[in-house]
Amino acid sequence: MHLSISSSESDVQQHPAVELSPLPMRFERPIPFVSWTRMVLLTSYILFVLLVAWEFEMRRMGLQPGDLDDGRGYWAVERRKVDSGPRDSVVIVGDSRILFDTDLAAWQRLTGRRPIQLALMGGNAQPILHDLANDEHFAGLLVIGTAEFSYFADPGPPPEVIRYKNSESPSQRSGIHLYRTLSRYCAFLDSNYTLFSLLGHYDWPERNGVHGPYMGVWKIAESYDDRQSYLWQRIEHDDYLREHARRVWITIFTGPQVTTGSVEQISTRTKSDIDRIRARGGEVVWIRPPSSGPLLEIERVRYPRQKVWDRLLQATSSFGIFFEDYPAMQHLRCPDGSHLSKSSAVAFTEAYVRVLREHVGFLRDRAVADSTRASE
């Protein structure tokens, strides 16, 4: 700090009665001497050209205006719908598979109810289930979509989305709305295609043991209102991106078989949360969306069905849909081995909702009640 060499302090020493340095003098900021009108016009022109060129390039790369991106802000918007909507809402939690493989419009068409989508890319459903179990307002149907890989992983600390939802500031909330509005017109507004994300798409040589962003998850989703998300269409058509996604999934999913102890521990914890929802009149069902190829083979080895899926349903006394059990859910297009294409997502949703309607009393009862209300 200006502690030992201050000229102002020297002044003070000459006036011991005032033991203080003088206050700063009022000043006017200097302005550079340039032709500002020309400067602003030229800058605006260059910026405009750069942005238009960037927008064209991003659209050429497959980004589309109206793809709203996804993020914690949008999740918080949906989570608040659980609290502000009817107690018997339909809520979906889970990972990217149930997120991309569910068509909300198909759900609504078949049941009259539009589900609230709370699944998270790369997310573990356990903490979200726990959050909803703690929410006394929620007494609806909870659909848990699982890739065993994510559900039987260590959930760690509460996910960022829950902390964000509880602490979201008014300015953050308005920022989400502004971003969503701009995203309807600007394709380049995509968190996966920022300046520094693109640098990570180059296959730089790495030091031993370092995993760079090249082997990370790149853009795989397109997202719309109500967090309706699908597998990004470019993954279906672009061999390079599809192959990259497949390689990444196989790298991530490879590992040792899940232990019985871990399955039991997680099932017990899950049952406790489910019991609380059921005690309020709610219901919980499970969906295992499709995967295919080498990835499915890895999953079969790491998470044997009897040991994991069947045990989970048994421990939680729940109804569940495993895609391999239903002909209508097989032979769907799974371009990256882990997620369905958009058209297959619609077909899968229709198939699993029909099964749920048939087997889950909660949906049947609500359907009757809804039609009675409508006829009245």
Add this chain to the structure above:
Amino acid sequence: MVFNSLTFVVFFAIVLLLHNLPLPWSVKKLNLLIASYLFYAAWNPPFILLLWASTIVDWLVARQINRQVVPGRRKAWLFVSLGLNLGFLGFFKYGNFMLENWQTLMAGIGVHYQPPKWDILLPIGISFYTFHSMSYTLDVYWRRVEPIKKLFDFALFVGFFTQLVAGPILRTSDLVPQFMSPRTATRKQLCWGLALITLGLFEKVVLADGVFAPVADTVFGVPFPVGMVDAYLGTLAFSGQIFCDFAGYSTVAVGAALCLGFSIPNNFRSPYAAIGFSDFWRRWHISLSTWLRDYLYIPIGGNRKGEVRTYANVMTTMLLGGLWHGANWTFVIWGGLHGIYLVAERWLKQAVVRWALPSPFVKVVLAIVTFVLVNVTWVFFRAKTLSAAVTMLKAMAGLHPQAPAILPTVNVLETVVCIVGLVWTQWYMRDRTLEDVVTQAPPAVLAAAWASLAFAVIITQGTGDAFIYFQF
């Protein structure tokens, strides 16, 4: 509300529009005050009450101090103001820290006390507006300024949104005289203000958040020792992050105020080109260092009471300056190290070498030494615990040769390029002002540079994360 957010863009456009309407000056000031409170409340509305309490009490107390003639009564009123401001600061910022240390102290003498955990949320910018406000009552007490007649003007001084939550820490003499007569920006001021806002956002969004933060967060976030290369890169990255984050905020604050017609002084002047530590502190967070000089160091004696007392005063000031940054011993050590550097430099200047006008080569060497030693202090500033800081310093000393590499090549390249660029730019700007450089640059180059900075900000698409100094 943070500057690097879409909400601020809309907010600022509305404020600018209102400020340029043909309205009476009092109405324009009212607009600014309301806007400032909205700016603050947009983060957490209830904490606006603290800001109001601090404002009202300090304005009333300053009038009482000025009215009293009996020294004891003047002092009593001063203590009311200091008590309130430091009380708020102590409770919200240091409550848990004091409780934890009390607990440790008691445990040390065999009393095991387990208090309930306080869940205290730190009000954004409390350290800044508390210092704004305290400087006023102290100045009135020392009869350096007359009390401000209208609460309205004082409220606008404390709450003015450009510098409310992260400085620069202004004095009443910086701003209040500017409130006395109508001010709107000239066309030149508006353009230069917008250019400064662009530059500040580039520093924050592109450099601090885009380049440096991921590297610093990775290196300081892993629970195991990292290798020597990664330790240096992480520390250099944090050094770049903290500068670009805070200088970026200050530059946006200066630019935003200028767009409204107000002049706010610079808060940074190429600190990484400093030659020595007193030079560093003339260039880093200038408003805080002058505040501590004027309201702490000089009142406790400064350099007027002998050499040993001067060293003690420097250390006291720097330790408290460190603590001001956060409730953690790591910040105290950060301040202590800077205190030791300043003391050592003062002693060296007086006892060992003739400091005046070293050769250019020696200047460069001294600047490098200063930069390296400043980086050592940043390790304590960034590390969450003392043991984490020590582990990092050991890694930098090569004491963890088996530690794994963790930083991807792209991050390594970004960090090296940007740190070299940053330090080179600061060295070039060391004895120049930005205004001079801009005046002398060819217009086409300037326009291309301005557009490129804005373009980089837009396509980096910042996450809207808060500035680091918001937490202080």
